[in-house]
Amino acid sequence: MGSLTLKNINKSFGSVLVLKDISLEVEDGEFVIFVGPSGCGKSTLLRIIAGLEDATSGDVLIAGKRVNTTPSSKRGIAMVFQTYALYPHLSVRNNMSLGLKQAKRPKAYIEERVKVASDMLELGPYLDRRPAELSGGQRQRVAIGRALVRNPELFLFDEPLSNLDAALRVNTRLEIARLHRQLETTMVYVTHDQVEAMTLADKIVVLQDGRVEQIGSPMALYNDPDNIFVAGFIGSPAMNFLPGSVIGDSARTIGLRPEMIMLGDEGEIEGEISHLEHLGADTNVYVRVGEQLVTVRYMGQTDYEIGSKTMLSYSLAALFRFDEKGRRIRG
Amino acid sequence: MNKVKHNPLNILAVHAILVIYTVIALFPVVVIILNSFKTRKAIFREPLALPNADSFSLAGYETVLKQGDYFGYFQNSMIVTVVSLFFILLFGAMAAFALSEYRFKGNTLMGLYLAIGIMIPIRLGTVSILQIMVASGLVNTLTALILVYTASGLPLAIFILSEFMRQVSADLKDAGRIDGLSEYRIFFFLVLPLVRPALATVAVFNMIPIWNDLWFPLILASGEETKTLTLGSQVFIGQFVTDWNAVLSGLSMAILPVMLLYIIFSKQLIRGITSGAVK
Numbered sequence: 001m002g003s004l005t006l007k008n009i010n011k012s013f014g015s016v017l018v019l020k021d022i023s024l025e026v027e028d029g030e031f032v033i034f035v036g037p038s039g040c041g042k043s044t045l046l047r048i049i050a051g052l053e054d055a056t057s058g059d060v061l062i063a064g065k066r067v068n069t070t071p072s073s074k075r076g077i078a079m080v081f082q083t084y085a086l087y088p089h090l091s092v093r094n095n096m097s098l099g100l101k102q103a104k105r106p107k108a109y110i111e112e113r114v115k116v117a118s119d120m121l122e123l124g125p126y127l128d129r130r131p132a133e134l135s136g137g138q139r140q141r142v143a144i145g146r147a148l149v150r151n152p153e154l155f156l157f158d159e160p161l162s163n164l165d166a167a168l169r170v171n172t173r174l175e176i177a178r179l180h181r182q183l184e185t186t187m188v189y190v191t192h193d194q195v196e197a198m199t200l201a202d203k204i205v206v207l208q209d210g211r212v213e214q215i216g217s218p219m220a221l222y223n224d225p226d227n228i229f230v231a232g233f234i235g236s237p238a239m240n241f242l243p244g245s246v247i248g249d250s251a252r253t254i255g256l257r258p259e260m261i262m263l264g265d266e267g268e269i270e271g272e273i274s275h276l277e278h279l280g281a282d283t284n285v286y287v288r289v290g291e292q293l294v295t296v297r298y299m300g301q302t303d304y305e306i307g308s309k310t311m312l313s314y315s316l317a318a319l320f321r322f323d324e325k326g327r328r329i330r331g
Numbered sequence: 332m333n334k335v336k337h338n339p340l341n342i343l344a345v346h347a348i349l350v351i352y353t354v355i356a357l358f359p360v361v362v363i364i365l366n367s368f369k370t371r372k373a374i375f376r377e378p379l380a381l382p383n384a385d386s387f388s389l390a391g392y393e394t395v396l397k398q399g400d401y402f403g404y405f406q407n408s409m410i411v412t413v414v415s416l417f418f419i420l421l422f423g424a425m426a427a428f429a430l431s432e433y434r435f436k437g438n439t440l441m442g443l444y445l446a447i448g449i450m451i452p453i454r455l456g457t458v459s460i461l462q463i464m465v466a467s468g469l470v471n472t473l474t475a476l477i478l479v480y481t482a483s484g485l486p487l488a489i490f491i492l493s494e495f496m497r498q499v500s501a502d503l504k505d506a507g508r509i510d511g512l513s514e515y516r517i518f519f520f521l522v523l524p525l526v527r528p529a530l531a532t533v534a535v536f537n538m539i540p541i542w543n544d545l546w547f548p549l550i551l552a553s554g555e556e557t558k559t560l561t562l563g564s565q566v567f568i569g570q571f572v573t574d575w576n577a578v579l580s581g582l583s584m585a586i587l588p589v590m591l592l593y594i595i596f597s598k599q600l601i602r603g604i605t606s607g608a609v610k
Contacts, residue, residue: 073511085502
């Protein structure tokens with residue numbers, strides 16, 4: 001029995017259906033990431049798991065128990081919020097221990113849990129400060145610490161990195177990965193950033209318009225997307241889509257990853273260099289093909305003259321074909 | 332870090348305007364206090380002069396303290412104001428929390444209904460209010476005044492507070508729920524401290540009209556036992572003879588407590604703004 005099971009979850013706000021028949025099985029100790037564009041329902045789904053929102057229909061099972069009517073605090077979960085949501089008038093120590101105090105746990109136990117969590121996150125020197133006296137990264141660590149203290153069956157993260165700057169984001173991402181390795185607790189994580197999803201997840205759930213588009217490991221989604229949405233969402237820079245007619249293919253749309261295209265004097269598609277982005281380690285070359293811009297990721301540094309003609313080539317194995325409904329045509 | 336260069340002329344103009352405004356606003360208060368320390372003749376001869384050895388007199392204060400139960404009136408005013416404010420803030424904040432936090436059918440309609448009282452002067456209902464109070468035997472009790480003031484203060488309180496409560500981070504309340512706080516504790520422990528500036532604003536807005544009101548004390552509680560300060564001071568204003576010394580002294584003393592309450596609340600207001608709670 002997995003540690004989290006969703007059965008046919010539906011959710012509507014008034015007449016707007018935001019989640020459509022979502023079923024999902026999460027194994028013990030798995031790191032699952034819900035990813036999708038904003039408004040796809042991923043946060044709502046997380047809030048339903050947390051018990052902050054009721055599902056219109058369907059069941060939520062945590063550790064095999066149906067928890068539809070169990071209040072959040074008794075579901076054995078802990079949640080980290082995007083805005084940290086620290087209690088502004090409490091010290092870091094009290095922020096972390098409030099949940100356990102509410103649950104009437106013995107004092108010694110609370111102290112020990114706070115100590116373990118603050119050691120793990122190196123929060124020791126800040127225990128008596130207020131949130132306002134901490135930096136953004138420290139606050140996020142306190143928020144994670146508050147979740148840690150509860151020793152939950154299930155960690156929920158709601159876009160925990162979106163409020164941090166780029167450098168801190170990478171650090172905190174590593175820290176969360178390390179925590180997951182140490183604790184081996186099930187984690188459910190919501191983000192709109194596919195890089196976070198790719199780097200952290202054991203299993204990615206791609207959502208769009210309240211539907212699950214595909215579930216799979218990061219590499220499975222990258223190598224074998226079910227449809228045009230997943231293909232375009234996973235991978236950076238995003239996959240190029242061209243009408244099949246460009247290469248004389250019967251498929252409505254063909255997809256080519258930027259890193260799978262070669263530029264040269266020979267190839268299947270003709271284009272014109274339109275723009276270059278130099279990143280040092282690699283270069284994004286934008287090539288105009290007919291009406292469309294195709295991104296080509298060139299490993300290393302290169303210089304093309306803007307406006308010069310070029311040919312694009314690719315291996316057949318790297319070609320994805322999609323039908324008129326955006327579904328992948330396999331084989 | 333202040334990079335904007337202020338034009339000294341602008342600063343001067345701003346200060347001049349503020350000073351003029353302050354002088355205009357404080358002038359009547361100063362005149363009242365000055366004249367309360369003068370003899371009756373000196374008040375009329377030179378209303379703007381400072382009290383000197385000749386004109387100095389505490390006759391007004393003596394009259395006020397001897398005639399009538401000044402401390403009784405004072406106590407009544409205090410009870411009515413403080414209790415009314417307490418209920419306005421408590422019920423107003425609770426209603427505002429419910430309106431801003433929970434989704435239920437008719438939420439917007441309920442909000443409108445609760446706020447529409449801002450546009451209807453409560454004095455229009457004086458006759459009905461009096462009838463209700465007579466029927467329920469509340470005439471000549473402070474309870475009658477407290478009920479009326481609480482009712483009339485609620486619409487504005489709900490209107491202002493619900494606006495502020497919508498700005499309290501939803502994540503914060505959810506974090507409280509996950510930590511097992513009850514809805515009441517979330518309200519008292521998380522939300523109220525964060526909307527303290529708004530509470531202070533509402534308190535100040537409501538406090539002064541209640542303290543100064545003459546209308547309802549006159550109609551609902553004109554008995555000697557329940558007279559408020561404003562009503563009590565009226566005994567010195569007669570149709571033909573007015574004891575100006577006593578009136579001015581009474582008013583001077585009536586200003587003090589309001590000023591004290593105002594200072595308390597405005598400190599809260601400033602502290603609330605500068606503490607910079609979330610994020």
